[in-house]
Amino acid sequence: MTSTLEIRDLHVTVESDGADKEILTGVTLTIRAGETHAVMGPNGSGKSTLAYAIAGHPKYTVTSGAITLDGEDVLAMSVDERARAGVFLAMQYPVEVPGVSVSNFLRSSATAVRGEAPKLRLWVKEQKEAMARLEMDPAFSERSVNEGFSGGEKKRHEILQLELLRPRFAVLDETDSGLDVDALRVVSEGINRVRESGETGVLLITHYTRILNYIKPDFVHVFVRGKIAESGTADLADELEANGYAKYGVEALAPAGGRSLPTGPVLPGVVSPA
Amino acid sequence: MASALSTEREALKATGGVMDGAIATNVKPSTPRSPADVRPERIRSADPDVFGVPTGREEEWRFTPLARLRPLLDGAVSDARLEVTSTLPDGVELVGVPTAEVDVPLPVDRLAALALQRCGSSLVLRVPKGLELDEPVVVRLAGTGPGHVVWGHVVVELAEQSRATVVLEHVGSASYAAVVSVLVGDGAALQLVQVQNWADDTLHAAHVASRLGRDATLRSTQVTLGGSLVRVTETVDFTAPGGDVELRGVSFADDGQHLEHRLLVDHSVPHCRSRVTYKSALQGEQAHTVWIGDVLIRAAAEGTDTYELNRNLLLTPEARADSVPNLEIETGEIAGAGHASATGRFDDEQLFYLMARGIPADAARRMVVRGFFAEVVESIGVPDLEERLMATIETELERAFT
Numbered sequence: 146m147t148s149t150l151e152i153r154d155l156h157v158t159v160e161s162d163g164a165d166k167e168i169l170t171g172v173t174l175t176i177r178a179g180e181t182h183a184v185m186g187p188n189g190s191g192k193s194t195l196a197y198a199i200a201g202h203p204k205y206t207v208t209s210g211a212i213t214l215d216g217e218d219v220l221a222m223s224v225d226e227r228a229r230a231g232v233f234l235a236m237q238y239p240v241e242v243p244g245v246s247v248s249n250f251l252r253s254s255a256t257a258v259r260g261e262a263p264k265l266r267l268w269v270k271e272q273k274e275a276m277a278r279l280e281m282d283p284a285f286s287e288r289s290v291n292e293g294f295s296g297g298e299k300k301r302h303e304i305l306q307l308e309l310l311r312p313r314f315a316v317l318d319e320t321d322s323g324l325d326v327d328a329l330r331v332v333s334e335g336i337n338r339v340r341e342s343g344e345t346g347v348l349l350i351t352h353y354t355r356i357l358n359y360i361k362p363d364f365v366h367v368f369v370r371g372k373i374a375e376s377g378t379a380d381l382a383d384e385l386e387a388n389g390y391a392k393y394g395v396e397a398l399a400p401a402g403g404r405s406l407p408t409g410p411v412l413p414g415v416v417s418p419a
Numbered sequence: 420m421a422s423a424l425s426t427e428r429e430a431l432k433a434t435g436g437v438m439d440g441a442i443a444t445n446v447k448p449s450t451p452r453s454p455a456d457v458r459p460e461r462i463r464s465a466d467p468d469v470f471g472v473p474t475g476r477e478e479e480w481r482f483t484p485l486a487r488l489r490p491l492l493d494g495a496v497s498d499a500r501l502e503v504t505s506t507l508p509d510g511v512e513l514v515g516v517p518t519a520e521v522d523v524p525l526p527v528d529r530l531a532a533l534a535l536q537r538c539g540s541s542l543v544l545r546v547p548k549g550l551e552l553d554e555p556v557v558v559r560l561a562g563t564g565p566g567h568v569v570w571g572h573v574v575v576e577l578a579e580q581s582r583a584t585v586v587l588e589h590v591g592s593a594s595y596a597a598v599v600s601v602l603v604g605d606g607a608a609l610q611l612v613q614v615q616n617w618a619d620d621t622l623h624a625a626h627v628a629s630r631l632g633r634d635a636t637l638r639s640t641q642v643t644l645g646g647s648l649v650r651v652t653e654t655v656d657f658t659a660p661g662g663d664v665e666l667r668g669v670s671f672a673d674d675g676q677h678l679e680h681r682l683l684v685d686h687s688v689p690h691c692r693s694r695v696t697y698k699s700a701l702q703g704e705q706a707h708t709v710w711i712g713d714v715l716i717r718a719a720a721e722g723t724d725t726y727e728l729n730r731n732l733l734l735t736p737e738a739r740a741d742s743v744p745n746l747e748i749e750t751g752e753i754a755g756a757g758h759a760s761a762t763g764r765f766d767d768e769q770l771f772y773l774m775a776r777g778i779p780a781d782a783a784r785r786m787v788v789r790g791f792f793a794e795v796v797e798s799i800g801v802p803d804l805e806e807r808l809m810a811t812i813e814t815e816l817e818r819a820f821t
């Protein structure tokens with residue numbers, strides 16, 4: 146039986162300045178294992194909010210709607226339970242965890258997700274090989290998680306986890322942003338290796354069509370103002386590439402493809418440059 | 420000679436020392452330091468009355484919950500003892516000696532003076548001249564109940580050119596005030612580890628008073644995990660050039676614990692080196708750690724090389740870490756001097772990230788604290804010992820995070 150992640154009429158608020166602000170305004174989406182869905186939308190449309198809501202980040206409150214994984218209520222699960230149930234989030238801004246080494250982190254994650262500690266010798270080999278495929282220096286395993294990593298290193302590290310944890314569903318939040326051409330290729334190849342197994346459903350969140358040259362989605366969804374405005378096949382991405390989001394009533398800051406806007410963490414009180 | 424005691428910043432600029440005073444926002448304001456705050460003189464005396472009874476307004480008592488320390492401050496005469504068990508390699512002697520017969524560094528505060536005055540006899544561990552030990556010496560002191568006040572004096576004495584690893588472990592329940600005199604002879608090297616693994620109701624006030632001979636080496640590690648109130652003052656006196664000390668510490672303060680470590684490294688002679696690395700992690704209401712790092716470089720102490728570092732990790736917002744590095748420099752002719760202090764939070768984003776990889780919240784906290792401490796413990800450089808200490812720490816963390 147293929148696994149199914151079902152999101153139905155999802156409404157999500159976030160607390161901002163003491164008031165609840167609705168960010169997701171009714172998202173409905175079904176992903177089956179083996180499928181790749183690209184979600185594209187302008188900055189601020191709520192893509193990361195969708196990703197966090199699926200993973201269970203405490204700052205995002207689901208006010209109505211449902212998320213189920215093979216019929217099981219994902220919203221009733223804690224963050225770690227969701228991960229163990231097979232939901233994975235590659236973060237747009239991976240978090241630094243000083244004092245915890247990458248190798249300790251990876252092994253602890255694998256132990257938690259697999260339900261038993263991998264045999265040490267096999268694990269060392271597995272980790273080493275996975276790192277080599279992502280062209281990561283073995284010395285990374287002794288560094289603190291994400292501490293002092295460059296943007297590209299953080300993203301490789303996220304995809305390393307994806308490959309080691311082999312989730313049933315992976316939400317990849319702007320994994321492509323901030324990567325140079327080489328890193329984009331390496332990271333895309335990692336994602337494709339996981340897709341090829343046919344056992345993982347992928348929700349590929351992106352701002353640009355660039356990554357779609359490497360990863361061919363089965364479906365493309367245009368995300369505007371907290372919901373899906375249009376769904377289609379890979380052709381839809383080409384149309385976005387040509388016309389941007391203008392037809393959805395969004396002032397285009399830049400065409401969806403092409404030129405990169407600088408992206409960085411949005412800090413409270415800091416307005417990102419327009 | 421008039422002592423030209425400059426303010427820390429000026430002195431550092433003058434000497435090209437390093438300064439990294441990144442004190443994080445969530446450190447509770449430890450009253451701002453100004454030259455006026457720098458104590459002009461530090462009293463050392465065997466007479467308790469020279470110090471007076473602390474009121475809490477004194478610089479050295481202002482962080483300590485004195486009410487809780489009352490049973491010790493009252494100074495009642497008591498002949499209660501801790502139970503001593505030990506593992507002694509061949510050639511090492513552990514004996515009781517009348518306190519009056521040992522020559523040790525002078526007490527630094529009233530409780531230390533009371534301990535020496537009241538304890539009657541001293542427990543003396545001697546490593547004879549030239550003996551080099553591979554096996555650690557382990558002395559375990561066990562409290563049998565918090566009801567009785569215990570006054571104690573332990574002496575760790577390494578005769579010249581000897582080398583040893585000594586573990587002093589504190590367990591059980593007690594109200595214990597003690598002096599630990601650490602005498603490292605010329606050319607001797609001591610690796611000293613003290614573990615405070617007391618029961619929750621224990622009061623422990625100690626003065627660890629080290630004195631180093633020429634070219635002597637001291638590595639001192641404090642692992643403070645258990646106890647209601649633990650207050651350790653560690654002083655280092657150099658008596659001749661070539662002394663080399665590294666003082667390390669890790670403490671984990673849980674709900675209601677007050678764990679205080681005060682260091683005074685007195686560079687009074689030329690060409691000695693000191694390194695201080697202390698880390699504490701805290702969680703829960705009323706969890707409190709205090710770290711005071713006083714390093715004094717006297718006018719005569721040319722060629723001094725010193726650096727101190729304190730890091731604190733708050734696992735919950737109500738916990739409180741006070742951190743006061745303090746460098747006083749009376750000579751410009753030094754090799755290096757600096758300090759760093761920072762308090763950070765284990766925040767919700769870190770917790771989320773680890774949990775999003777399947778790791779349960781408790782295990783995530785444990786991982787972070789373990790990693791934080793491992794950096795200190797692994798600098799000891801004795802793998803067996805490191806493993807034992809990490810296992811002890813692990814047990815404590817498992818208890819705390821389940």
Ligand SMILES: Nc1ncnc2c1ncn2[C@@H]1O[C@H](COP(=O)(O)OP(=O)(O)O)[C@@H](O)[C@H]1O
Pocket residue numbers: 159160161168186187188189190191192193194195204
């Ligand atoms: N933690 C948060 N606190 C306050 N506002 C938030 C938070 N997360 C997202 N938002 C707001 O929600 C909207 C959508 O943000 P986000 O989901 O990050 O969009 P995208 O990923 O599509 O760029 C933005 O207006 C953003 O400011």
Ligand SMILES: [Mg+2]
Pocket residue numbers: 192193194237318319
């Ligand atoms: Mg985003």
